[in-house]
Amino acid sequence: MNAPRPGNGTPLLEVRDLVVHHGQLRALDGVSLRVFPGEVYAIIGANGAGKSTLLRTIAGLHQPTEGAILYDGKDMTKVRPERRATAGIAMVPEGRRLFGSLTVEENLQVGATYARKGPWTIERVYELFGWMSERRTQRTAQLSGGEQQSVAIGRALVANPRVLLLDELSLGLAPVVVQRIYAMLPQILATGLTVLLVEQDVSQALRVASHLQCLLEGHTTLEGRPSDVTPAQVEAAYFGLAEGDGRAEGPPQGGSGGMGPPGSGGVTGGVVPPGEKGA
Amino acid sequence: MAWVNAIIQGILTGGLYALFACGLSLMFGVMKVVNLAHGDLAILGGYIALGVIAVTHVPVLWSVVIVVPIMAALGYVMQRTMIQASLDRSVLTTLLVTFGLSVVIENGLLQFVNANSHSLGVGDSIITKSFSIGSQIQIAYLLVLIFAVAVVVLLGLQYFLSSSRYGRMIRAVADDREAAQLSGVDYRHVFGIAAAIAFGTVALAGIAYGMYSQFAPTTGTDTILLFAFAAVVIGGLGSLWGTLLGGVVLGVAQQIGAQINISYEVLAGYIVLLAVLVFRPQGLTARKAES
Numbered sequence: 001m002n003a004p005r006p007g008n009g010t011p012l013l014e015v016r017d018l019v020v021h022h023g024q025l026r027a028l029d030g031v032s033l034r035v036f037p038g039e040v041y042a043i044i045g046a047n048g049a050g051k052s053t054l055l056r057t058i059a060g061l062h063q064p065t066e067g068a069i070l071y072d073g074k075d076m077t078k079v080r081p082e083r084r085a086t087a088g089i090a091m092v093p094e095g096r097r098l099f100g101s102l103t104v105e106e107n108l109q110v111g112a113t114y115a116r117k118g119p120w121t122i123e124r125v126y127e128l129f130g131w132m133s134e135r136r137t138q139r140t141a142q143l144s145g146g147e148q149q150s151v152a153i154g155r156a157l158v159a160n161p162r163v164l165l166l167d168e169l170s171l172g173l174a175p176v177v178v179q180r181i182y183a184m185l186p187q188i189l190a191t192g193l194t195v196l197l198v199e200q201d202v203s204q205a206l207r208v209a210s211h212l213q214c215l216l217e218g219h220t221t222l223e224g225r226p227s228d229v230t231p232a233q234v235e236a237a238y239f240g241l242a243e244g245d246g247r248a249e250g251p252p253q254g255g256s257g258g259m260g261p262p263g264s265g266g267v268t269g270g271v272v273p274p275g276e277k278g279a
Numbered sequence: 280m281a282w283v284n285a286i287i288q289g290i291l292t293g294g295l296y297a298l299f300a301c302g303l304s305l306m307f308g309v310m311k312v313v314n315l316a317h318g319d320l321a322i323l324g325g326y327i328a329l330g331v332i333a334v335t336h337v338p339v340l341w342s343v344v345i346v347v348p349i350m351a352a353l354g355y356v357m358q359r360t361m362i363q364a365s366l367d368r369s370v371l372t373t374l375l376v377t378f379g380l381s382v383v384i385e386n387g388l389l390q391f392v393n394a395n396s397h398s399l400g401v402g403d404s405i406i407t408k409s410f411s412i413g414s415q416i417q418i419a420y421l422l423v424l425i426f427a428v429a430v431v432v433l434l435g436l437q438y439f440l441s442s443s444r445y446g447r448m449i450r451a452v453a454d455d456r457e458a459a460q461l462s463g464v465d466y467r468h469v470f471g472i473a474a475a476i477a478f479g480t481v482a483l484a485g486i487a488y489g490m491y492s493q494f495a496p497t498t499g500t501d502t503i504l505l506f507a508f509a510a511v512v513i514g515g516l517g518s519l520w521g522t523l524l525g526g527v528v529l530g531v532a533q534q535i536g537a538q539i540n541i542s543y544e545v546l547a548g549y550i551v552l553l554a555v556l557v558f559r560p561q562g563l564t565a566r567k568a569e570s
Binding site for chain 2: 061082086090091099100107109113114115156
């Protein structure tokens with residue numbers, strides 16, 4: 001099922017048959033993935049597909065009912081989130097989750113408290129985001145959404161992770177801001193990071209990803225390199241249509257409810273959301 | 280002049296109240312634990328000081344050096360075990376658990392010590408004396424010392440929280456526990472440190488109270504807990520200077536009440552508390568309600 005991928009060998013991060021429950025709901029139902037060093041691994045899917053749950057479980061914020069998470073060959077399934085962070089798995093959580101009463105610099109300092117050795121320092125983050133150093137003494141609550149997202153990325157980077165988990169970077173941001181943030185990705189990757197990202201904005205994910213996995217209702221519906229999959233396949237996997245029967249049937253999943261950002265409700269439209277987000 | 284005296288005495292007593300209240304405020308601000316045993320812990324600190332003095336014969340002031348670390352260590356251990364276990368269930372459980380702790384401490388002291396009142400005698404030193412301004416104002420050095428200690432403790436705590444590595448982590452964990460974990464911060468350890476500080480300051484307050492007045496096993500819940508709560512509520516949660524202001528306002532209100540009629544002392548304090556709750560429920564210094 002796995003397409004041959006460059007850099008084959010030991011995966012840096014591996015998830016085996018993960019099952020996660022939110023109460024009665026089976027949010028993830030046997031999802032597996034293998035992320036190799038240097039990859040940009042994108043997980044796409046509609047609202048409620050289980051993407052964020054997957055990332056949060058990898059970071060340790062949810063406990064799986066079944067399955068295993070391996071990092072660098074070691075079983076991390078029972079390890080506490082803070083231990084995973086210090087081992088080299090950093091996450092930029094959905095909604096930024098900055099420390100609102102702390103300044104920009106203090107947020108980065110907290111991120112650097114238990115940092116591993118590596119290329120990223122607070123100064124280097126200031127170089128990456130040019131505006132940041134002159135606003136270092138401001139509280140993050142006073143920043144715009146895009147600026148907050150940049151601080152959240154910086155806070156994760158200064159820990160010098162080996163795997164960076166990015167949860168819905170585009171959420172609630174204007175398209176042009178999203179473009180600008182994603183434009184930073186090559187510079188971040190150049191320092192040897194591996195990225196596992198979750199994105200509802202499919203076109204954005206396709207642009208940056210070296211490997212793609214599509215989730216639907218907690219199952220994997222498609223996996224492969226972006227160049228190997230056709231838009232029709234992505235569309236079918238995203239909406240859960242049987243492959244090839246176009247848009248004859250309605251989307252089987254109805255979870256496009258209140259969770260998403262305004263304008264993301266492209267699910268019923270029958271096309272792959274091209275990324276024209278409202279905000 | 281009698282009124283001026285009342286206000287001065289009130290301000291100085293307020294320092295003691297602030298010393299009681301800052302640990303309560305810290306524990307609520309960081310881990311959302313309303314520590315109903317806070318007053319009893321102060322009294323426990325006083326009794327430990329009595330024991331330390333009886334055994335080692337050190338002067339009262341030196342007992343602080345022994346008692347505060349003991350109580351701080353106790354705070355860390357209790358937070359990591361019992362209080363954390365109750366927090367993992369729900370915030371409401373912590374109310375039950377700290378209430379239970381309060382009962383256990385109070386009755387433990389009644390059982391194993393006795394119900395008599397004690398005080399920490401400072402002997403014949405300068406701090407037992409007082410000085411006068413004019414004919415009506417008489418100020419005890421001890422109260423001045425306690426007020427100064429309160430200000431120094433609050434200043435130190437403020438500096439620790441704003442400038443140190445652990446202080447930064449305490450604020451980060453108070454803001455967003457999960458995000459702190461994602462940065463590698465073990466919030467349980469940070470909670471333990473906050474509890475150690477709270478227990479240490481309340482032990483200091485308990486010793487100060489023992490030097491200033493008399494205490495018995497029931498003093499913790501009867502008096503100290505209520506005054507500490509009142510100081511926190513009047514000043515506004517989450518602000519150390521608010522806590523000092525709250526303590527001072529409470530102290531001044533009590534002294535003015537006592538000036539009118541000695542039986543109004545406690546009542547006047549609670550009238551001010553009630554007024555604050557009605558007209559400015561977020562407290563005198565707090566910003567607008569935070570989430």
